[in-house]
Amino acid sequence: GAGVSQSPSNKVTEKGKDVELRCDPISGHTALYWYRQSLGQGLEFLIYFQGNSAPDKSGLPSDRFSAERTGGSVSTLTIQRTQQEDSAVYLCASSQGPGGHDGELFFGEGSRLTVL
Amino acid sequence: GDSVTQMEGPVTLSEEAFLTINCTYTATGYPSLFWYVQYPGEGLQLLLKATKADDKGSNKGFEATYRKETTSFHLEKGSVQVSDSAVYFCALSDRGSTLGRLYFGRGTQLTVWP
Numbered sequence: 284g285a286g287v288s289q290s291p292s293n294k295v296t297e298k299g300k301d302v303e304l305r306c307d308p309i310s311g312h313t314a315l316y317w318y319r320q321s322l323g324q325g326l327e328f329l330i331y332f333q334g335n336s337a338p339d340k341s342g343l344p345s346d347r348f349s350a351e352r353t354g355g356s357v358s359t360l361t362i363q364r365t366q367q368e369d370s371a372v373y374l375c376a377s378s379q380g381p382g383g384h385d386g387e388l389f390f391g392e393g394s395r396l397t398v399l
Numbered sequence: 400g401d402s403v404t405q406m407e408g409p410v411t412l413s414e415e416a417f418l419t420i421n422c423t424y425t426a427t428g429y430p431s432l433f434w435y436v437q438y439p440g441e442g443l444q445l446l447l448k449a450t451k452a453d454d455k456g457s458n459k460g461f462e463a464t465y466r467k468e469t470t471s472f473h474l475e476k477g478s479v480q481v482s483d484s485a486v487y488f489c490a491l492s493d494r495g496s497t498l499g500r501l502y503f504g505r506g507t508q509l510t511v512w513p
Contacts, residue, residue: 324505325503326503331500387448388501392441
């Protein structure tokens with residue numbers, strides 16, 4: 284596609300429910316990243332995919348968080364048994380290769396999650 | 400570990416004022432340095448970058464110089480415009496790593512008044 288697409292753009296859920304957030308990266312981009320942006324906390328790294336594998340999952344905050352990527356394209360971030368502290372904007376980014384060297388990360392507009 | 404510290408905002412300026420947003424970093428390897436910008440209602444986008452010491456990144460009138468001796472990458476613009484109002488993020492990546500992960504600062508909110 285023309286840019287990184289994320290859905291839903293807004294999600295309000297009740298504490299304890301599961302949520303899925305979707306990211307559709309730019310076509311041909313092999314690297315995909317999930318970040319979390321909380322108020323006053325900046326961007327927190329969650330997970331990195333190269334193709335379908337995730338060589339770096341070190342940022343996932345707990346075992347309630349998981350992510351997968353299929354076909355080297357679309358990725359889904361799943362949060363189980365949501366808690367109020369999970370409320371944040373979840374950002375997805377893609378790049379042609381490992382983007383943090385000389386390349387550029389292209390970000391989606393994010394999915395704003397509110398847990399009541 | 401790798402980290403970035405940038406000045407806290409918010410920063411409020413009048414149009415045509417000079418802007419500096421400070422950024423310092425800690426890295427174990429050989430980082431590339433970036434400034435990303437997030438305009439209201441939009442996703443983050445790369446503003447400029449520098450990949451080695453003494454390099455100067457520039458774009459849209461903004462500049463930042465990679466200073467290894469002071470571990471800094473301060474963002475500057477000589478004359479800001481209302482359209483520059485946004486959140487600015489300093490970031491680094493460790494070129495010695497194969498993972499390409501970016502480490503971001505907390506962001507600095509800039510508001511420019513006419």
